[in-house]
Amino acid sequence: MSVLKLYTYPDKILSTPCEEVKKITAETRKLLDDMLETMYADKGVGLAAPQIGLSLKMIVVDDKVGENGEAGPHPMKMVNPEIIEKSSETIFFNEGCLSLPGQCAEVERHAAIKVKYQDENGKEHILEASDYLAVILQHEIDHLSGILYIDHLSRLKRNMIIKKLQKQAQE
Numbered sequence: 001m002s003v004l005k006l007y008t009y010p011d012k013i014l015s016t017p018c019e020e021v022k023k024i025t026a027e028t029r030k031l032l033d034d035m036l037e038t039m040y041a042d043k044g045v046g047l048a049a050p051q052i053g054l055s056l057k058m059i060v061v062d063d064k065v066g067e068n069g070e071a072g073p074h075p076m077k078m079v080n081p082e083i084i085e086k087s088s089e090t091i092f093f094n095e096g097c098l099s100l101p102g103q104c105a106e107v108e109r110h111a112a113i114k115v116k117y118q119d120e121n122g123k124e125h126i127l128e129a130s131d132y133l134a135v136i137l138q139h140e141i142d143h144l145s146g147i148l149y150i151d152h153l154s155r156l157k158r159n160m161i162i163k164k165l166q167k168q169a170q171e
């Protein structure tokens with residue numbers, strides 16, 4: 001496994017909608033493993049393929065990552081994930097993103113969702129998730145449509161974060 005380069009805002013790949021994975025191969029499985037390793041190396045709880053420069057519908061998620069990036073008991077690798085049901089009830093969560101380093105903001109999300117996806121062997125599953133896991137999944141699946149968490153904020157808040165990122169980049 002290897003740690004891959006992370007693409008950060010304002011790289012265009014982050015705002016580009018991803019293509020479906022048509023065939024799951026050994027290469028797909030290696031990429032998913034590398035994505036997990038990259039996520040742990042950066043102490044993240046989720047990572048989407050555009051963040052490593054690939055416009056493909058793949059995400060990895062681990063809602064039980066330890067403080068120093070240790071793997072939890074059930075890391076998830078998802079190919080072609082899609083939200084098929086969402087609760088009308090919403091929750092607010094303080095979100096960050098490895099592609100917008102050092103920044104975070106409160107985002108409103110559905111409190112519970114149902115996600116359809118394929119595992120690394122192409123088998124289809126349906127996962128029901130709520131609270132923290134539902135938030136992570138919505139954040140990562142958004143990435144596959146070229147949407148970042150800042151796109152859910154007011155223009156004022158969004159611009160504030162973008163300005164901070166630009167300042168960081170100059171330093």
Ligand code: CO
Pocket residue numbers: 096097098099139140143
């Ligand atoms: Co993100």
